[in-house]
Amino acid sequence: MRSCLINNHAQSAIEFSLAFILVILFLILTGNLFVWLNHNLVQRQSKYEATRVQAASPSSPGKLDFYKTPELNVFAPGGIGEK
Amino acid sequence: MKKLAEGIISERKAQALTELAIFGSILLFCLAMLIQFGLQANYQQEAQMEAFRKAQQMAFNRDGPNSAVSLTLFKNKAIPDPRDQFGFAERVAIPGSGSVTWDTDQSAAYIKKFDDAPQEEDLPAMYFQMEGVSRGDVVLDQDNYPTGERIQDVAKAEVVSGDKNTFGFYTAKFEKRPCPPKIIVVFEDREHSQNTEYIKEPVFKDQIMVSRLEGGFEGIEAETGSTLLMYPYFRRSGSLIKQRITDADLDGDGRLEYILAADKNKNLFYIRYHGASPADAYDKVGNIQVDTAYAQIDPGDREVTEYGLGRELTPQDRQGLLRDFEKSIQHSGSKIVRTENAGSVESETTLNAKQTTYYKFRLNDGRTVSIPVELSTDPGTALYKWAN
Numbered sequence: 001m002r003s004c005l006i007n008n009h010a011q012s013a014i015e016f017s018l019a020f021i022l023v024i025l026f027l028i029l030t031g032n033l034f035v036w037l038n039h040n041l042v043q044r045q046s047k048y049e050a051t052r053v054q055a056a057s058p059s060s061p062g063k064l065d066f067y068k069t070p071e072l073n074v075f076a077p078g079g080i081g082e083k
Numbered sequence: 084m085k086k087l088a089e090g091i092i093s094e095r096k097a098q099a100l101t102e103l104a105i106f107g108s109i110l111l112f113c114l115a116m117l118i119q120f121g122l123q124a125n126y127q128q129e130a131q132m133e134a135f136r137k138a139q140q141m142a143f144n145r146d147g148p149n150s151a152v153s154l155t156l157f158k159n160k161a162i163p164d165p166r167d168q169f170g171f172a173e174r175v176a177i178p179g180s181g182s183v184t185w186d187t188d189q190s191a192a193y194i195k196k197f198d199d200a201p202q203e204e205d206l207p208a209m210y211f212q213m214e215g216v217s218r219g220d221v222v223l224d225q226d227n228y229p230t231g232e233r234i235q236d237v238a239k240a241e242v243v244s245g246d247k248n249t250f251g252f253y254t255a256k257f258e259k260r261p262c263p264p265k266i267i268v269v270f271e272d273r274e275h276s277q278n279t280e281y282i283k284e285p286v287f288k289d290q291i292m293v294s295r296l297e298g299g300f301e302g303i304e305a306e307t308g309s310t311l312l313m314y315p316y317f318r319r320s321g322s323l324i325k326q327r328i329t330d331a332d333l334d335g336d337g338r339l340e341y342i343l344a345a346d347k348n349k350n351l352f353y354i355r356y357h358g359a360s361p362a363d364a365y366d367k368v369g370n371i372q373v374d375t376a377y378a379q380i381d382p383g384d385r386e387v388t389e390y391g392l393g394r395e396l397t398p399q400d401r402q403g404l405l406r407d408f409e410k411s412i413q414h415s416g417s418k419i420v421r422t423e424n425a426g427s428v429e430s431e432t433t434l435n436a437k438q439t440t441y442y443k444f445r446l447n448d449g450r451t452v453s454i455p456v457e458l459s460t461d462p463g464t465a466l467y468k469w470a471n
Contacts, residue, residue: 015099019103026110026114029114030113030114030117033114033117033118033121034117034121037117037121037122037124037125038121040125041124041125041128044125044128044129044132045128048132055136055139056139058143061139061140061142061143061144061185062136062137062138062139062140062141062143063136064133064136064137064140066136069125
């Protein structure tokens with residue numbers, strides 16, 4: 001009876017550790033994904049407005065390549081991988 | 084006791100599993116929703132910006148003064164949705180649209196050459212671009228489109244308005260044709276509309292003609308009041324505007340009058356009457372008054388039936404019609420006449436959710452005329468140039 005309970009305590013500690021690590025990873029992943037999505041919205045708008053004059057000039061009318069979406073890396077800070 | 088302890092432990096194991104299953108799936112659902120909303124917002128923003136920039140490019144690349152382009156873009160993106168079946172990433176159409184007028188500051192030069200017929204590139208252009216699968220069940224005859232462009236997508240719908248007005252709406256998508264995407268087909272005879280097949284070949288919005296039972300084309304029946312040729316005029320600023328006009332048989336003599344504008348508040352039409360004498364017009368269309376401030380119009384008795392060609396109008400035909408119309412205004416002396424109290428506004432009708440709105444005028448003799456709202460503007464500005 002006693003050894004059985006001790007074994008179960010150990011098991012729950014292991015399970016907690018594993019679950020804790022997974023939950024933390026999940027939160028990091030979700031957080032980085034959220035930041036990456038918002039980063040794209042903000043940066044695309046920013047670049048778009050920065051190139052408005054250029055896009056309205058005859059030299060480069062309707063400039064399209066004003067923003068390149070960075071790669072998603074959920075483990076990198078902000079989810080932003082290589083551009 | 085031992086059995087009891089084992090029972091408690093085993094229950095706790097089941098509880099942990101249950102908690103994992105419930106909270107884990109909730110967390111995964113939240114993650115999936117985050118991905119879905121995030122991707123959708125990103126694609127939407129991207130499509131909107133891309134549509135505007137592409138419209139800028141198109142407007143810049145077109146010739147003509149004040150090049151105006153409207154572009155609607157549909158991007159076809161796969162966005163995961165946790166509510167879908169497992170393994171199916173639904174493709175979603177992401178729309179974006181932009182309208183650009185690129186002023187090339189050539190209005191003065193353009194006015195000088197206005198004796199020539201307006202060219203196609205002078206008209207506003209509307210483009211549709213669609214990614215992905217094509218849908219539609221109407222196959223158009225390629226020969227109807229002399230420029231030889233490929234038609235990528237066609238959809239059709241029918242709208243029934245009242246018991247007499249039935250319109251077939253065709254929306255066609257072309258690779259690069261600068262034409263209105265909405266193509267309206269009208270019945271050839273409003274009296275027999277319920278038993279008459281509508282015209283199979285679509286005609287463009289600015290070329291709406293009705294085929295006669297005995298052959299050839301005629302202007303639109305009074306009941307429909309749909310738009311016809313583009314009517315050009317100048318604003319006080321000197322810039323050129325294209326205005327659509329409406330044909331209707333106001334006096335019921337079987338011939339059509341051009342309605343240049345209508346004022347719903349005063350129950351008033353500005354028409355170009357086909358009769359040579361304004362006095363005749365006054366007699367025929369109720370209380371007509373000649374407003375000489377809008378004079379200098381050809382007295383030529385040009386009826387729409389003259390343009391009955393027995394076939395679909397080509398761009399050359401259209402240019403010829405416009406040239407004819409312009410010269411008749413410029414070089415002769417008929418009047419634009421104004422009708423007053425010729426009828427009353429009966430209702431305001433929108434044919435469908437986002438298309439043309441019409442005022443329905445009821446004439447004194449009981450017949451009705453539908454006038455697009457856009458014509459219900461003050462024609463004083465529209466006709467200013469001709470009065471000088």
